[in-house]
Amino acid sequence: MDATRSFTLDYLDPWRTVSFPVPVRDVPESLRAEATARTFSTGTGLGAVLADTLRSSWSQAPRMSDSEADAVGAAVASLSRALSPSTRTDALREEAGGDEVLRRSIEHHLERHVRFADTSPAAMARHFAISVRKLHQLYESAPLTYGQTVMRTRVLACAEDLRAERGRATMTHLAAKWGFSDLSHLHRAFRHHLGHSPREVLAQLDADVAAWERAG
Structure with missing residues (x-):
């Protein structure tokens, strides 16, 4: 994370964070120019060595x-400097599964927060530190566009709520709860x-409950 740039952290879920500042002089300019933040694999190679060093330190x-x-700080800076040049943006995207992984992350976020977010x-682009154009590009090869994905997520969440409530909540209440403009919008989205x-x-x-009871 480049602390010289403006950024925000969205703590929607429990976080546990350990921070180690690395001097700017120890981070290659080319790497800092590409993005505000960078992730590294901690499972193998130099990334694993660096992660173990940070945890034990x-x-x-x-x-x-x-x-x-001071000696540990110098070691962390040295490892970071050695790791950074070998991990370009394109290589990281390729290692992590690229656009598909990012798209799944977006959809997982939608599933958890579609009601309030x-x-x-x-x-959404701002939350994932990408451009709006990039967000839409992620869905060019997907079955649904981004907008359709949001709507399907709302429909599935509302349908689950509908089954759980079993008629105890009105359709009007559920439509408003899950972000549908009115009942006709809710019905069209369900049909689609x-x-x-x-x-x-x-x-x-x-019908499913009745069949289960007869079988039991």
Whole structure:
């Protein structure tokens, strides 16, 4: 993370973070120019060595003298400097699975936060530190566009809620809860993404429960 640039951290889930500042002079200019933040694999190779060094340094910090801490800092900087040039942006994307992995991350985020989060392309692109153009490019080879993916996520969440409530909540309430503009919007979205109306979804649930009870 380049702390000389403006950035935000979105703590939507529990986080545990250990930070080690590395002097700017020890980070290649070409790497800093490409992105505000960079991830490295900690499973193998030099990345694993660096991760182990950071973890052990953090745990042993209270027992270190100033000179020992300085030596560890120099070692971390040296490892970071050696790791950075070998991990270009394109290589990292390729190692991680590229666009498909990023798209799955976006969809996982939508599944968890679609009810409350701002799901506009601009807000989602900002959250994942990509451009709006890049966000839409991620879905060019996918079955659904980004907008359709958001709507399908809302439909699936609403359908799950509908089954859980079993008629205890009104359709109007569920439509407002899951971001549909009105009941007709809700019904059109259900038909498009599930092939059934909300009432048909409930009827199918009742039929499944009745069949299960007869079998039991």
